[in-house]
Amino acid sequence: MSPVISHKSGDLVTIDYMELITNIKEMQAFSYSAKRLGKSIAFVPTMGSLHDGHTSLLKKGRELGDMLVMSIFINPVQFGPGEDFTSYPKDIKRDLALADANKVDCIFNPAADEMYPEGFQTFIEIERLSSHLCGLSRPGHFRGVATVVMKLFNIVKPDIVIFGEKDFQQTAIIKRMIIDFNMDIDIVSMPIVREEDGLAMSSRNSYLNKEERMAARCLYTAITRGRDIFNKGVKDAAVILKEVKHIIESEPLSVTEYIKICDTDTLEDLDTIEDRALLALSVKIGKTRLIDNCILQVNQEANKRGF
Amino acid sequence: MSPVISHKSGDLVTIDYMELITNIKEMQAFSYSAKRLGKSIAFVPTMGSLHDGHTSLLKKGRELGDMLVMSIFINPVQFGPGEDFTSYPKDIKRDLALADANKVDCIFNPAADEMYPEGFQTFIEIERLSSHLCGLSRPGHFRGVATVVMKLFNIVKPDIVIFGEKDFQQTAIIKRMIIDFNMDIDIVSMPIVREEDGLAMSSRNSYLNKEERMAARCLYTAITRGRDIFNKGVKDAAVILKEVKHIIESEPLSVTEYIKICDTDTLEDLDTIEDRALLALSVKIGKTRLIDNCILQVNQEANKRGF
Numbered sequence: 001m002s003p004v005i006s007h008k009s010g011d012l013v014t015i016d017y018m019e020l021i022t023n024i025k026e027m028q029a030f031s032y033s034a035k036r037l038g039k040s041i042a043f044v045p046t047m048g049s050l051h052d053g054h055t056s057l058l059k060k061g062r063e064l065g066d067m068l069v070m071s072i073f074i075n076p077v078q079f080g081p082g083e084d085f086t087s088y089p090k091d092i093k094r095d096l097a098l099a100d101a102n103k104v105d106c107i108f109n110p111a112a113d114e115m116y117p118e119g120f121q122t123f124i125e126i127e128r129l130s131s132h133l134c135g136l137s138r139p140g141h142f143r144g145v146a147t148v149v150m151k152l153f154n155i156v157k158p159d160i161v162i163f164g165e166k167d168f169q170q171t172a173i174i175k176r177m178i179i180d181f182n183m184d185i186d187i188v189s190m191p192i193v194r195e196e197d198g199l200a201m202s203s204r205n206s207y208l209n210k211e212e213r214m215a216a217r218c219l220y221t222a223i224t225r226g227r228d229i230f231n232k233g234v235k236d237a238a239v240i241l242k243e244v245k246h247i248i249e250s251e252p253l254s255v256t257e258y259i260k261i262c263d264t265d266t267l268e269d270l271d272t273i274e275d276r277a278l279l280a281l282s283v284k285i286g287k288t289r290l291i292d293n294c295i296l297q298v299n300q301e302a303n304k305r306g307f
Numbered sequence: 308m309s310p311v312i313s314h315k316s317g318d319l320v321t322i323d324y325m326e327l328i329t330n331i332k333e334m335q336a337f338s339y340s341a342k343r344l345g346k347s348i349a350f351v352p353t354m355g356s357l358h359d360g361h362t363s364l365l366k367k368g369r370e371l372g373d374m375l376v377m378s379i380f381i382n383p384v385q386f387g388p389g390e391d392f393t394s395y396p397k398d399i400k401r402d403l404a405l406a407d408a409n410k411v412d413c414i415f416n417p418a419a420d421e422m423y424p425e426g427f428q429t430f431i432e433i434e435r436l437s438s439h440l441c442g443l444s445r446p447g448h449f450r451g452v453a454t455v456v457m458k459l460f461n462i463v464k465p466d467i468v469i470f471g472e473k474d475f476q477q478t479a480i481i482k483r484m485i486i487d488f489n490m491d492i493d494i495v496s497m498p499i500v501r502e503e504d505g506l507a508m509s510s511r512n513s514y515l516n517k518e519e520r521m522a523a524r525c526l527y528t529a530i531t532r533g534r535d536i537f538n539k540g541v542k543d544a545a546v547i548l549k550e551v552k553h554i555i556e557s558e559p560l561s562v563t564e565y566i567k568i569c570d571t572d573t574l575e576d577l578d579t580i581e582d583r584a585l586l587a588l589s590v591k592i593g594k595t596r597l598i599d600n601c602i603l604q605v606n607q608e609a610n611k612r613g614f
Contacts, residue, residue, distance in 0.1 A: 122487035
């Protein structure tokens with residue numbers, strides 16, 4: 001463990017265990033202590049239920065920051081009615097052990113009413129980027145994400161934040177917020193981490209029963225096929241999408257939410273791919289909503305990111 | 308003049324003139340230099356066209372901060388279609404002289420495309436507080452205000468910000484944003500400054516012709532009358548509002564936009580005043596929209612704030 005500063009006494013005392021903070025003011029005091037010592041803070045926001053995708057973010061954070069802070073907070077305002085807020089997987093004990101094993105200095109794990117006390121009413125809207133992909137099927141989702149991330153940034157005061165490319169749109173939106181609001185934060189995005197059979201790691205994979213878990217492989221099969229067609233020189237998005245859709249729809253347990261080829265900056269649909277595009281999809285397997293994506297890029301090496 | 312740090316050379320060199328900065332990165336560098344020296348920053352955001360209301364904010368800022376920064380920026384996103392964005396009064400030379408006379412260390416005066424480059428799309432919504440008073444007649448106004456203030460806070464990095472109570476709703480909204488987004492900023496609000504005849508100081512008073520300027524006195528007459536009735540023990544908002552309305556409507560050049568008695572925290576209409584309420588009004592005199600307000604409070608002393 002890296003030594004950390006005791007925020008409780010207010011003294012700059014080296015202590016040898018991972019801090020677990022639930023209170024906003026204490027978290028801010030921890031970060032101020034670190035900054036007073038000239039230490040940079042890397043930050044990985046999570047909703048807990050950690051998997052290897054998260055640990056790849058933690059490893060990068062450990063590499064980039066003097067201090068590594070991870071938050072665990074299942075953010076109610078990013079879930080819509082009928083979504084899985086109440087059933088979202090939780091395993092704080094396992095998360096803390098994983099964080100400790102990954103040399104996290106401080107866990108921030110606030111209660112919902114610490115983050116959203118009575119009277120809370122301030123939200124962030126990122127207009128165009130939120131109107132595509134998951135924004136269409138999850139109205140208000142990215143508003144909730146941007147809002148909690150703004151709060152977390154102001155509480156943790158990171159110099160560097162690390163997000164995952166599986167949530168490509170989320171990462172794009174947070175990048176946009178950082179630029180538009182002139183925030184002095186570097187954002188690093190990390191490739192998708194996959195199971196052996198290609199399924200993108202997700203806390204929600206735990207919802208899948210055995211049969212659904214088998215069926216879920218169709219997402220990776222489909223985007224791989226899309227990438228292969230692109231790599232053979234097909235630039236017409238409709239041709240690629242047709243093939244990808246065919247693979248998803250051949251799986252009896254799947255229901256397509258969206259399958260899109262879009263601009264990697266604006267997330268607007270593309271008819272023809274020039275140099276670079278995002279192939280992104282959201283598919284329900286049974287009741288479980290899964291997302292995946294890959295970058296289609298003329299440079300072959302870039303295509304391998306996340307695979 | 309207080310000595311300031313040269314942000315241009317990057318060195319900690321004492322210079323003896325007020326800085327004028329138009330570039331966001333330079334402004335951030337200035338603020339980092341100040342912070343590295345352990346200096347606190349007081350900040351007064353303005354749209355220029357300074358009057359004695361602004362100078363009262365500057366005096367307070369000079370008192371509270373080691374460094375005093377003032378912004379001059381006519382924020383396009385807080386003006387609606389048909390409002391006075393293009394005609395808003397400008398007198399940068401006079402503003403700079405006044406700032407210098409009030410010992411401002413640094414003026415931040417960016418161009419619109421420095422603040423809102425192509426692709427900008429991130430906005431702040433403060434839900435309930437924005438839905439009352441001026442929010443009704445100026446849809447999107449407070450969204451634009453909160454958005455630019457968030458940007459200015461991230462650029463100037465103030466420890467203390469000073470706002471005027473004439474824009475009571477604006478101040479309430481910025482206070483709410485600071486709380487909801489866990490920003491480490493102290494906000495101080497300063498009483499309304501008035502002309503000799505009671506008219507609240509406003510850059511927009513310059514729009515009034517001689518006849519309109521005379522007519523504009525009805526705002527102060529009306530709220531003074533409202534306060535007097537309250538002080539005589541009338542707690543029924545409808546009774547007070549009727550009197551206030553009568554005074555405004557007796558002025559031939561006036562058109563009432565709103566006259567309200569509301570809760571000072573939520574800005575929701577009150578039928579009966581318990582201990583404290585806001586009496587606020589917006590009235591057009593000719594084409595010029597003027598606002599004014601006072602606090603109705605059982606404690607007599609508190610009623611005198613802003614008078």
